[in-house]
Amino acid sequence: MIKKKAEEGKRKMQAEMASINYRIYENRLERMARILIDGKARLVDATNFGEFSKKTLIHAVKAVKSERDVAKVGRPSLLRKEKKEIVTDVIKIEAKCGTNLTVKKTKELIENVIEDEDSEIFEDASPKKEISKSAAYSFLRNQPELKLQKPKILDSKRLAASCQDVLKPWYEMLDDLHSKYKYKRELIFNVDETSLRLSDNSQKLVATSSESPSAYCLAPSRVRNATLVAAVASDGFSLPTIVLWPSSNVPEELTHLLSPSLDVWSNTNG
Template sequence: MKKEVARKSTAGQLKLREAMLSFKYRQFRNPLERMAHIVNDGAVRIVDAYNSKKFSKIRIKRAVKTVRQGPLVSKIGRPAVVIGEKEQTVLYEIKIESLSGASLTIKKMCELIENVVNDLKPENTPDVADFASVAYDFIKKHPELKTSKPKIVDANRLANNSYNNALIFNVEESSLRVPDSSNRNVVHLGNAKHGFAESVVRMANSTLIAAVAADGQSLPLVILWLRLKVPVELKPLQSSNLEIWLNKCVWMESSTFRKYALTILLPSIKERRQHMSLDKSHCLLLINSHISRADPTIWREFKKENVDVVTFVHHSTHICQPLDRGVFAVLKSELSSQYEAPSSSSSAAKRTALVEALQQSIHSALSPSTIKRAFKCSGELKDSSGSVLMKLPQSSTYPLHSH
């Protein structure tokens, strides 16, 4: 067997040598291009070209591929690139796709290049189908083309269903952190050691639970406070629109969310719907898909009241959740500017300063214009008429996972 392989290899080497010196292929001055044409014509096997060791396997392979694709696709022995008329055509098609707002993925770009090359290829040459690396080479060649990760849009939620703006709600929590000056930079001479800034123990964080509607209105707020009793300094915050709940942790867990959903959120939605004489109209509730929301008993109650509950795709709330896009951003910005650190380092003084800053910050963050702008920026509203790009799945499922 080995002798037979050696005999074929020797015969192939002789054929290759004769073909390289023959008059038929003398027109190709580049030895690599000449070898590629010999292999493409079937005069010798490609393995004989490899065994000649005159060129590397990858260069021979690319050269043969180039000969089969045509002279306008790439240069002999180099990775395949689109050049000439085909290059300008592909670039024009990409610009058209980009201006139309379509998402041109690498796979679609490969298909585009393949179609353009095959439409413009010379006659009597085979169709080209392998463009896995050509798209990346094309992008590198043209600095005006960039790649980036697209924003996620859940296509299952695109529907013709329309909800009244006053019946589209978003619920979320946000940490209330007192601005800390201990981590700010100090200026000093390069040859001198920097000093030390005095700092006291930070006040414990708290959490604000908010619910807003697309018509610019907000539902009652809740602040989760990590204490056994409500501090005296926080009592001015308590009103019909804001409650302070004592909680064993500063974030919203299952029991806390259940209490908020059944005692504040659902009753407020029902009251609003009755006030508008829309008792039978469906409402839309947008929430994140955190495990604390995975309580089917809650969602059965909401379903009875015709409240459609939809969760966001994982890691997309910073893009498509109204509270994250606008309301909480304004809240934290206002809180940072309104809060004035007290001269006293006592916790009571800090709480007093926090209350003073919160009153103005909450008022600014929950203004109708801010809420409406947040819904518009998040893409929940199709247009000003109130059509929304969300709906429940066809089957009756509860938001145990993001839909």
């Protein structure tokens, strides 16, 4: 008799899972949870169905009742859908501004949004909820609009100078000088300085838009680095490349780099 009831419950659950009313939910766990909430089947029937454990189903029912997304193991997601969109939008805006958020900063952002969310539901101020970095990491990994990647380091002073207000007067001055003196091509040089970080503490991943080809992070105000200087004339001629090394003398291990096309200069500031 018990076996017969179990088989009937399983068939009922199978019919509801396949019905048009619930097929709109692609997540089968969410679909089953909604069937249970609507009273179309019992928890024991869903458990006997064998696709998910009883504990997972209970978590999923709680998630749906609280209007949160259903995770793989049934636990409710960190944020409601609209709050999740807010966090995602903030990360994408920060990425466009060149200040990609680290996992730690994302963790703090999510905690602030959760705090605001709780204040909307509960009148009494509740203590701030803390989440783990692994939870923030999982949140970022599960957002199709975002991706995690190692950032390129930007010097804050160089970044501040790389804007139209700073560069336009410079290029206008160069244009006036060229119009006045008609420089020969072999006298027009482009000199580029590239910072070479010697102590790389940028192993942290940052969040950026999935459409962004690169991620960026501002360098600390003081960091030990060398400088690579290259100069090329408009006719194609290039001067020897210079490496400015942050020491009073050129280290012996760098002397093998010396050649007609590359020189190493010592400089205490790099």
